[in-house]
Amino acid sequence: MTFARPKINLPGQKVNEIGLALRDYEGSLSTLCAGCGHDSITAALVQALWEMSIRPEQLIKMSGIGCSSKTPAYFVHGAHGFNSVHGRMPSVATGALAGNRDLVGIGVSGDGDSLSIGFGQFGHVIRRNVNMLYLIENNGVYGLTKGQFSASADAGSTSKKGEVNQMQNINAVATAISMGASFVGRSFSGDREQLVPLIKAAIAHPGCAVLDVVSPCVTFNDHEGSTKSYAYTRDHKLRAVEADLISPRAEIKASYYAGDTHPVRLHDGSTILLRKVDPDYDPTRRNNALGYLERHRSRGEIVTGLLYIDQNVTDMHSQSRTTAMPLKAMDYERLNPGSEALRELQKGMK
Amino acid sequence: MPATQSRINDFVLKIATVNGTGSASANGLLMKALFRMGVPVTGKNLFPSNIQGLPTWYEIRASHAGYMSATGRVDVMVAMNAQTYQKDLDEVSPGGFLVYDSTWPRDRQLYRDDITVLGVPLAKMCNEAFSVARIRILMKNVAYVGALAALMDIDLDVIKTLLEETFASKPKLVDSNLKAIMLGYDYAQENFACPLPARAETMGDNSGNIIITGNEATGLGCLYAGATVGAWYPITPSTGVMDSFTDYCRRFRMDPETGDKLYCIIQAEDELAAAGMVIGANWVGARAFTPTSGPGISLMSEFIGFAYYAEIPSVFIDVQRVGPSTGMPTRTQQCDVMLCAYASHGDTRHPILFPANPHECFEMAVSVFDLAERLQTPVFLASDLDIGMNDWMVPELSWDDSYRPDRGKVLGPEELAKMERFVRYLDVDGDGITYRTLPGEDPKGAYFVRGSGHNRYGAYTEDSEQYQDIMDRLLVKWETAKTLVPDAVLSKASRKTSLGILAFGSSDGAVIEARDRLEAEGVHLDYLRIRAFPFSAEVVEFLRAHETIYVVEQNRDAQMKSLLMLEANDIADRLVSILHYNGLPIPSDCVVQGVTRHLKLNKEAVA
Numbered sequence: 001m002t003f004a005r006p007k008i009n010l011p012g013q014k015v016n017e018i019g020l021a022l023r024d025y026e027g028s029l030s031t032l033c034a035g036c037g038h039d040s041i042t043a044a045l046v047q048a049l050w051e052m053s054i055r056p057e058q059l060i061k062m063s064g065i066g067c068s069s070k071t072p073a074y075f076v077h078g079a080h081g082f083n084s085v086h087g088r089m090p091s092v093a094t095g096a097l098a099g100n101r102d103l104v105g106i107g108v109s110g111d112g113d114s115l116s117i118g119f120g121q122f123g124h125v126i127r128r129n130v131n132m133l134y135l136i137e138n139n140g141v142y143g144l145t146k147g148q149f150s151a152s153a154d155a156g157s158t159s160k161k162g163e164v165n166q167m168q169n170i171n172a173v174a175t176a177i178s179m180g181a182s183f184v185g186r187s188f189s190g191d192r193e194q195l196v197p198l199i200k201a202a203i204a205h206p207g208c209a210v211l212d213v214v215s216p217c218v219t220f221n222d223h224e225g226s227t228k229s230y231a232y233t234r235d236h237k238l239r240a241v242e243a244d245l246i247s248p249r250a251e252i253k254a255s256y257y258a259g260d261t262h263p264v265r266l267h268d269g270s271t272i273l274l275r276k277v278d279p280d281y282d283p284t285r286r287n288n289a290l291g292y293l294e295r296h297r298s299r300g301e302i303v304t305g306l307l308y309i310d311q312n313v314t315d316m317h318s319q320s321r322t323t324a325m326p327l328k329a330m331d332y333e334r335l336n337p338g339s340e341a342l343r344e345l346q347k348g349m350k
Numbered sequence: 351m352p353a354t355q356s357r358i359n360d361f362v363l364k365i366a367t368v369n370g371t372g373s374a375s376a377n378g379l380l381m382k383a384l385f386r387m388g389v390p391v392t393g394k395n396l397f398p399s400n401i402q403g404l405p406t407w408y409e410i411r412a413s414h415a416g417y418m419s420a421t422g423r424v425d426v427m428v429a430m431n432a433q434t435y436q437k438d439l440d441e442v443s444p445g446g447f448l449v450y451d452s453t454w455p456r457d458r459q460l461y462r463d464d465i466t467v468l469g470v471p472l473a474k475m476c477n478e479a480f481s482v483a484r485i486r487i488l489m490k491n492v493a494y495v496g497a498l499a500a501l502m503d504i505d506l507d508v509i510k511t512l513l514e515e516t517f518a519s520k521p522k523l524v525d526s527n528l529k530a531i532m533l534g535y536d537y538a539q540e541n542f543a544c545p546l547p548a549r550a551e552t553m554g555d556n557s558g559n560i561i562i563t564g565n566e567a568t569g570l571g572c573l574y575a576g577a578t579v580g581a582w583y584p585i586t587p588s589t590g591v592m593d594s595f596t597d598y599c600r601r602f603r604m605d606p607e608t609g610d611k612l613y614c615i616i617q618a619e620d621e622l623a624a625a626g627m628v629i630g631a632n633w634v635g636a637r638a639f640t641p642t643s644g645p646g647i648s649l650m651s652e653f654i655g656f657a658y659y660a661e662i663p664s665v666f667i668d669v670q671r672v673g674p675s676t677g678m679p680t681r682t683q684q685c686d687v688m689l690c691a692y693a694s695h696g697d698t699r700h701p702i703l704f705p706a707n708p709h710e711c712f713e714m715a716v717s718v719f720d721l722a723e724r725l726q727t728p729v730f731l732a733s734d735l736d737i738g739m740n741d742w743m744v745p746e747l748s749w750d751d752s753y754r755p756d757r758g759k760v761l762g763p764e765e766l767a768k769m770e771r772f773v774r775y776l777d778v779d780g781d782g783i784t785y786r787t788l789p790g791e792d793p794k795g796a797y798f799v800r801g802s803g804h805n806r807y808g809a810y811t812e813d814s815e816q817y818q819d820i821m822d823r824l825l826v827k828w829e830t831a832k833t834l835v836p837d838a839v840l841s842k843a844s845r846k847t848s849l850g851i852l853a854f855g856s857s858d859g860a861v862i863e864a865r866d867r868l869e870a871e872g873v874h875l876d877y878l879r880i881r882a883f884p885f886s887a888e889v890v891e892f893l894r895a896h897e898t899i900y901v902v903e904q905n906r907d908a909q910m911k912s913l914l915m916l917e918a919n920d921i922a923d924r925l926v927s928i929l930h931y932n933g934l935p936i937p938s939d940c941v942v943q944g945v946t947r948h949l950k951l952n953k954e955a956v957a
Contacts, residue, residue, distance in 0.1 A: 060789050079789075079796055080796050081797075081798040085653060088622060088626045095629060099614075103789060124623065320611065323610035327579060327612070337573070341602065
């Protein structure tokens with residue numbers, strides 16, 4: 001069912017640069033379980049998109065199948081949404097952004113959707129560096145089919161029924177970094193303070209930005225013995241590096257530079273400011289990032305933050321030198337060579 | 351030795367070589383030379399699923415009557431491949447000729463007294479005349495062109511002009527090629543009674559025709575249709591479509607100032623992804639397509655059902671090859687009719703266009719986009735390997751500059767401004783087609799695409815009535831589709847007859863020739879060529895107007911007949927299948943024999 005949210009415009013409510021209130025970035029009411037981590041991520045998306053003043057119609061919300069894939073219905077009702085087939089969101093998003101490169105693409109996926117059935121497409125959207133936010137709502141479990149382990153479940157984690165997962169997990173961030181992703185972050189649905197700026201940096205990044213967000217399933221994976229529960233994640237997460245997006249228009253305040261900070265300038269003039277919580281961490285070097293992740297994984301820690309960034313990897317359109325104007329907006333007259341050209345062309349076929 | 355019939359401009363020349371030796375250009379030269387002499391020609395490749403070193407054949411049919419189909423006859427065989435010599439020798443029709451490279455002796459056991467064997471020491475001559483090993487191999491092929499020019503009266507001046515055109519930028523190559531031609535030519539002139547009875551003669555005018563493959567024409571059609579996004583996974587025999595689209599885009603779709611591309615071609619990781627990309631691009635309003643073959647359609651099926659139910663225009667080009675499974679990737683069949691018609695789970699059905707030759711590939715590659723956008727649904731263009739990869743002589747392609755794409759029912763910000771509220775799946779016009787909006791334009795037009803149950807307002811539903819409402823409306827749309835797809839083509843027999851013959855796609859040539867042959871024996875057939883599914887009204891009319899209808903198709907299971915039976919099950923017993931499914935293009939013999947056998951059986955049954 002879809003439940004429309006009553007639209008109430010409160011006088012004096014805060015608006016963003018394009019005159020829209022936070023409520024203008026909301027969607028239908030969620031039908032997920034009360035307390036689901038996904039709803040917190042939705043709220044973070046609403047906040048981030050509002051703060052960035054993205055025009056609702058400029059956005060496309062893409063998803064596959066699963067609980068995670070329902071969430072595009074729950075934010076920005078003024079944007080087109082696309083709930084595709086299981087594990088295939090990346091290809092539809094790739095096609096959509098090929099046809100109209102001016103759109104802001106947000107793909108919301110899950111651990112089953114991205115790391116099992118859609119593992120191939122997950123890899124290839126990274127390989128093509130399609131300019132979009134690829135957000136994985138990761139809960140280690142299949143919720144809609146009632147509690148099977150997913151590929152991201154840690155070895156040794158137990159299911160609600162008490163089974164122990166024997167297989168190694170597929171680690172979304174380590175996989176993405178080793179496959180050559182240009183932007184990889186990890187966060188926790190319960191850490192909005194970290195998540196909102198990370199989402200903004202991911203959207204501003206000119207390529208495929210992968211965000212793996214641990215998002216506990218309150219119904220099937222929030223028990224003792226689970227390594228994707230609220231309690232476990234809170235106890236084991238380790239903030240390594242934080243990110244802030246500073247728009248081109250904003251003045252960079254001196255206070256930003258307090259502590260161990262590092263600016264990453266993007267082509268559009270905005271800056272992602274990295275704040276290192278752990279001075280050992282270098283998110284601009286792949287080896288360093290992977291080594292750090294592995295060291296802390298073996299200690300049972302979940303490293304969070306902007307884990308890797310290379311803003312200079314060319315995206316799909318730069319690779320193929322597509323024209324700046326969205327292809328869908330191209331006049332037919334520019335696309336069709338006409339009858340004379342056809343006549344000329346066929347001289348070579350005689 | 352049987353008396354040899356004169357076969358002026360009516361012969362089949364078959365060349366047996368090894369793939370990867372450069373024989374393709376020699377064979378193309380022969381075909382073009384005959385074409386320039388005004389002779390109607392077709393060239394068919396028979397090649398292995400391999401890159402180098404395996405046997406390959408090229409068959410040129412010259413037919414002053416203009417017949418294009420395969421024949422099963424070989425008048426002149428050029429046996430350049432020792433590996434297949436026995437088979438090639440066996441295949442020559444009685445009274446025919448076999449040319450071989452006599453540099454090395456052939457087994458005496460391999461001998462036939464009903465044909466003429468002509469040995470030309472091609473390798474020996476080329477080894478003496480050329481020094482580089484690779485050149486020697488290539489020139490051996492060019493030398494047999496020379497020998498055939500003498501034996502079959504192929505105009506040397508035409509060959510010379512063709513060489514000059516081909517190597518316009520490398521004049522040295524003209525000289526060496528010509529030298530090789532003359533080696534073969536002079537040898538044949540000196541040693542044999544030239545010309546043979548199977549030979550060429552300058553005839554009509556081919557200036558209004560071109561030689562082209564279906565895949566080339568399809569890619570060109572996509573360009574003219576205004577397609578901007580192509581997504582694909584390489585698969586034989588469809589690869590040529592994307593090669594062609596890419597080549598023409600490079601030629602016609604570059605921004606002259608910046609060098610940027612006004613198109614985006616994505617080589618996907620698999621066919622599933624290619625389908626998703628096509629759907630995504632069409633959803634945002636860019637014309638997008640994917641070329642593939644049967645195995646690709648199998649993989650795309652989930653997405654095809656999605657696009658059917660979510661009503662997203664999308665174009666799928668299926669260049670059919672032999673199935674099931676991997677089958678024979680380099681052989682032809684019409685075996686995906688059922689697959690395309692009903693691809694995906696649940697109640698789905700999809701329009702299919704069936705081009706009969708490259709000329710129609712070009713035209714239908716344009717109309718397939720119009721149909722997909724008008725009907726907001728996946729539409730197939732189903733050609734096959736025979737059409738797609740063989741060289742066809744067809745009338746020159748023409749283009750109407752007043753053509754504008756039919757983008758279907760799309761609402762932009764202007765129209766939306768006049769509306770109180772936009773809903774996605776409401777049938778306002780009664781034709782089953784609803785209005786859509788494009789992302790990126792107007793928040794008022796925003797809607798949610800989903801493959802899950804939805805109602806006419808576009809909202810998620812698990813309500814039985816609301817679900818059924820959409821499914822029933824899709825049937826209304828199907829009825830509309832019947833009025834929009836290309837009409838079938840009717841050719842009446844010269845006299846009134848109760849016999850009909852029905853075919854589609856690449857079976858057309860065989861049926862045309864078979865009808866003439868049967869008519870000469872007093873059997874008259876009205877011919878209907880189906881060009882699309884769903885069937886327009888005249889197809890059912892045709893079935894009802896005849897007592898017996900032969901349904902010709904290139905698959906084992908009579909897939910088209912099955913579709914016809916669903917449309918007109920009360921007359922199912924009037925349909926008689928003529929099937930050809932060995933992977934080779936259907937010859938007219940198959941049709942003649944099918945009809946004759948059936949008529950004879952019927953006569954016996956009556957007696």
